[in-house]
Amino acid sequence: MSAASTSTVMPTAEQHGLKKHSDGGWGLVPVQTRSERFKSVDVNDFEAVTGREAVWKLSPVAKFVDLTSGELDGSPYDIESNLRQAQDGADVTGVTISWVDRSDARIGAAGTPEERASANAWSHFEKALLVSITGEEAKEVTIRRTALGGAARAAHTVIEAAPFSQALVVLENAGDARLTENVEIVLGESANLTVVSVQQWNDDAVHLASHFSRVGRDAKLKHIVVSLGGSIVRLNPTTLLAESGADVEALGLYFADAGQHLEQQVYVNHDAPHTRSRVTYKGALQGEGARSVWIGDVLIGNKAVGTDSYEQNRNLVLTDGTRADSVPNLEIETGDIAGAGHASATGRFDDEQLFYLQARGIPESEARRLVVRGFLSEIVQQIGFAPLEERLQGELEAELSRTRPS
Structure with missing residues (x-):
């Protein structure tokens, strides 16, 4: 064939099975990295949730259609806090809590939704509920919600830590709820912030939450998730290590009883040089139908030279009839890192530990409680706030007292 008559037929997207994804915004190329997921603050930009999407395939989506597709009550709600419980009767110095309009410039500073x-x-x-923190002295703030009720609700919280500030913020959740919400956490330069989210909902509660954190230069965030109560709790923390020296320690503790679904999808994005992350989630499961889901994504971007990262998930199965899904993922786009790794393990009691304790006269039931408590207490002990640590240890004891080994 002559050169003049030569033609080239370009393959079409359809020939390769490429078509728009049902989760919205997919286009003609597959998502190659975690950071390329479609994002939007408008629910109408996402297709209806079917349960076949990657972000929903391990969730009982039929049980909360009202939160993914329905109208929601987005009005302010009652909260309790310790700001006027200081010894002198005054507000805690350097902390203010207020409600701000949607137009506030701080809303959207930490992240954008990736799912419906x-x-x-x-x-x-x-x-939005705004928690503003200033001042270099350490301080503790507790915000408690107990009266959300059974109607489908929306909520938005912003926690802003000014440069060089220090604080521990505890978000406590209890009572009835059908809630979907976003929590934004923004750390300025050299801020040191601990945020603890405690879920002790009533048995029928459903709670879907996305936490977005942006960590600035030489700032350190400790983010702790404790999920004990509720029918379905799905709390997904995303952390952007946005500037040099940013550091996050992401910790999680969950105890799933019969019929409970406790889920965490954790994402750490190293987007700046010399950043550090440590992710440790631990859970225990007991009872027929107890279910936990943990997905850990760590992305080390091409600018993140000198990154030091490690993630792990450990699950302890106490009875038959439970299921724990654990999926660690690690993406590395630069070869110049200090270290990166991940680990996952799910199993029953260590027979050698039980034998060791029983050989010293400890009854089997008590030996099992000691092993589980030691396994989970590692997370509780890192909160750094003794009153909360003591209360959570008591809650774990109550959970363990109901354990019936298989």
């Missing part, structure tokens, strides 16, 4: 429940909450909240 988060976008639905963003589309419906009327005002």
Whole structure:
């Protein structure tokens, strides 16, 4: 064939099976890295959730359709805090709590929804709860919600830590709820912030949450998730290590009883040089139908030279009839790192530990409780706030007292 008559037929997207994804915004190329997922604050930009999407395939989506697709009550709600419980009767110095309008410039500073429940909450909240922290002295703040009720709700919280500030913020959740929400956490330069989210909902509660954190230069965030109560709790923390020297320690503790679904999808994005992350989630499961899901994504971007990262998930199965899904993922786009790794393990009691304790006269039931308590207490002990640590240890004892080994 002559050169003049030569033709080239370009393959079409359809020939390779490429078509728009049902989760919205997919286009003609597959998502190659975690950071390329579609994002939007508008719920209408996402297709209806079917349970076949990657972000929903391990979740009982039929049980919370009202939170992913329905109208939501986004009005402000009652909260309790310790700000006026200081010894002198005054507010805690350097902390203010207020409701701000959707137009506030701080809203959206930490992240953008990647799935429909988060976008639905963003589309419906009327005002955001703002926790503003200043001052270099250490301080503790507790915010408690107990009266959300059984109607489908949306909420939005912003925690802003000014440069060089220090604080521990505890977000306590209890009572009835059908809630989807977003929590934004923004750390300025050299800020040191601990955020603890405690879920002790009533048995029928459903709670879907996305936490977005942006950690600035030489700032350190300790983010702790404790999920004990509720029918379905799905709390997904995302952390952007945005500037040099940023550091995150992401910790999680969960105890799933019969019929409970406790889920965490953790994402750490190293987007700056010389950043550090440590992810440790631990859970225990007991009872028929107890279910936990942990997905850990760590992305080390091409600018993140000198990164030091490690993630791990450990699950302890106490009875038959439980299921623990654990999926660690690690993406590395630069070869110049200090270190990176991941680990996952799910199993029953260590027979050698039980034998050691029983050989010293400890009854088997008590030996089992000691092993589980030691396994989970590693997370509790890193909170750094003795009153909360003591209360959570008591809650774990109550959970263990109901354990019936298989």
